[in-house]
Amino acid sequence: MNLTVSNKSNFLSYFLNPVSRLSNSCIANLDSESISTIIAAADNTSILYAKYKANLGESDIKLNLPDLSRLTKIIQCINKDDFQLNLAENCLKYKDSRIQFKYHLLENNILTSPPISVDKIKALTFDTTFEVPYSNILDLIKTSTFAISLNKVYFYTKEGNVYAEVNDKQSHNVDSVCIKLCDSYTGKDIPDGLPISFETLRTIIGARCEKVIVNINQQLNVMTFNINNDESNLKYIVSGLIK
Secondary structure: EEEEEHHHHHHHHHHHHHHHHHHHOOOEEEEOOOEEEEEEOOOOEEEEEEEOOOOOOOOOEEEOOOHHHHHHHHHHHOOOOOEEEEEOOOOEEOOOOOOOOEOOOOOOOOOOOOEEEHHHHHOOOOOEEEEEEEHHHHHHHHHHHHHOOEEEEEEEEEOOOEEEEEEOOOOOOOOOOOEEEOOOHHHHHHHOOOOEEEEHHHHHHHOOOOOEEEEEEEEEEEEEEEEOOOOEEEEEEEEOOOO
């Protein structure tokens, strides 16, 4: 069986790299139109559902990928944008006139997926939604050089705008910084702010895009960050922290 990758750069940027930032192993589910996975961070503060469109030619196949960083590095060595990986004998194989490799997969039941299904992810409801330009997210990440000792970022609304404040409201006499993310939102106000780990934000904002769609369920203390393009969908489900 051959797995066709039609755009190496996009496959790495919008699937393998974001997945490997959160976990270095995963169970990849293949159907005739896409490859997808659900993974959780080591501390379970965030879950990623990643789906990448691909013409794989097969359906209902699971690949237990043990070391995504190694797989990413060896794929980067292929000097072709379009190529095929051969699945045989529980490994992925590649060969051309310049390079050949064999990447062994794990047996079934060694890796596990988070206890949440795609249907449950799709069924989540939210109180507040807003769209943040990717450049504003990068500006927020840059503020970490100022608030170097802090690891919380609070999302809140005020006078029709959405703000993010790097702070720790459980500590006293700490520096803080706040920036406006966007000038509109739909749904309920967030007057008190919902905090998440700044490190989580750094981890999930890896794939470049035009905008990030953020959804918030204040009652469940959950946020989702959605990064979409023509080829992929990355949905991060993030648990909020104690204020």
